[in-house]
Amino acid sequence: MTPQSLSEIPTPALIVDVPAMQRNIARMAEYFANRPCKLRPHFKAHKTPEIARRQLAAGSCTGITCATVAEAEAVSAVCHDILIANEIIGGDTCERVALLSRHHRITIAVDSAEGVREMAKAADRAGVSVGVLVDLNVGQDRCGVAPGPDAVALARAVVDAPALRLRGLMGYEGHLQGIHNRASREAETRRSMNQLVQTAHLFRDAGLPSEVVSGGGTGTFDISGNLDGMTEIQAGSYALMDTDYGKLGLPFEYASYVMGTVLSRPTPERCVADCGHKSCTKDHGLPDVRDLNGARVTALNDEHAVLSLPATSTIKIGDRIFLIPSHTDPTLNLHDVLYAVEGDVVLDLWPVAGRGYKPHK
Ligand SMILES: Cc1ncc(COP(=O)(O)O)c(C=O)c1O
Numbered sequence: 001m002t003p004q005s006l007s008e009i010p011t012p013a014l015i016v017d018v019p020a021m022q023r024n025i026a027r028m029a030e031y032f033a034n035r036p037c038k039l040r041p042h043f044k045a046h047k048t049p050e051i052a053r054r055q056l057a058a059g060s061c062t063g064i065t066c067a068t069v070a071e072a073e074a075v076s077a078v079c080h081d082i083l084i085a086n087e088i089i090g091g092d093t094c095e096r097v098a099l100l101s102r103h104h105r106i107t108i109a110v111d112s113a114e115g116v117r118e119m120a121k122a123a124d125r126a127g128v129s130v131g132v133l134v135d136l137n138v139g140q141d142r143c144g145v146a147p148g149p150d151a152v153a154l155a156r157a158v159v160d161a162p163a164l165r166l167r168g169l170m171g172y173e174g175h176l177q178g179i180h181n182r183a184s185r186e187a188e189t190r191r192s193m194n195q196l197v198q199t200a201h202l203f204r205d206a207g208l209p210s211e212v213v214s215g216g217g218t219g220t221f222d223i224s225g226n227l228d229g230m231t232e233i234q235a236g237s238y239a240l241m242d243t244d245y246g247k248l249g250l251p252f253e254y255a256s257y258v259m260g261t262v263l264s265r266p267t268p269e270r271c272v273a274d275c276g277h278k279s280c281t282k283d284h285g286l287p288d289v290r291d292l293n294g295a296r297v298t299a300l301n302d303e304h305a306v307l308s309l310p311a312t313s314t315i316k317i318g319d320r321i322f323l324i325p326s327h328t329d330p331t332l333n334l335h336d337v338l339y340a341v342e343g344d345v346v347l348d349l350w351p352v353a354g355r356g357y358k359p360h361k
Helices: 018-035 049-057 067-073 091-100 113-126 147-160 182-205 328-332
Strands: 015-017 062-064 083-085 105-110 130-136 162-170 214-215 258-268 270-273 288-290 296-300 305-307 320-324 337-341 345-351
Touching: 018 049, 018 083, 018 258, 018 337, 049 062, 049 345, 062 067, 062 182, 062 214, 067 083, 083 130, 091 105, 091 113, 091 214, 105 113, 113 320, 130 182, 147 162, 147 182, 147 305, 162 305, 182 270, 182 296, 182 320, 214 305, 288 296
Parallel strands: 015 337, 062 083, 083 105, 105 130, 130 162, 162 214
Antiparallel strands: 015 258, 258 270, 258 320, 270 305, 288 320, 296 305, 337 345
């Protein structure tokens, strides 16, 4: 039976505060409403089609960004224009991209001749055209070709593949998202993303298509999104937020919580709840505790959250506690459903359809 109120939800559970999430979505959409640069919300942050649908409905969007083919498949029910901002290599991934391209506008990232060859082969076999962005390393040192002539050379290889359609270029300044000082974040981001914009100029000089210049995230949305030449921003975490981004003073609120039940209060200064790191990740540090004065998480074990408390705390066995995740993406990936709530009332259950690694159907 669908729970009607918070107290009926089995724990641990991921709770989405719908009004807070809607305010985040509206604030971001409003920022991009009257700018040349638009928003392409990153699905990997929540992997939940219903949230993507609401992001698109709020406006200012060119489409949705995904990190994997499985995410693109999951979001394809609510979005026609999907960028997989990642290299597509191996297994059946290129075939699946080609299949999706039959009825959707799919664009992928490439940073190698192998990537161009594999996608071109699959697209050609399926008789479809797949969009391509050349992926630039703008300093994160993850994937990506060097800005400048290397990127132009790879773009030419894309143009030479008949089943591929070069659309432009992307670069993700992931190494700069968390810089705490706003002035430094701004200066570093401008320097980094200028390489992307300058390479887009080289594409134009060489007669290569560059209608898409894509990048950016929640920490840099109003820096990269305000840079001449950028056409879309791939921010994702802003919809639900986490304590890592919460430190930056961004105009977004916490909108998701891991709810647990107190299992034990062995001493006045300690209680233990059922929401360990199998329900709330700790790769970006321990989560914060909401609405419990003086409480803090001291450890997350597999199935236990250990909290230190003031001895005067009235919390007791059976009470609910709420953790604010430090990293939203992998925490959402741990849950099959989100409980969409307003206050105490459960409005809906939203499947996290893009989570996990499943064999292709
Ligand atoms: C390619 C890419 N674009 C954009 C983002 C931005 O996401 P967020 O706004 O959640 O930081 C990420 C996050 O890791 C990413 O990998």
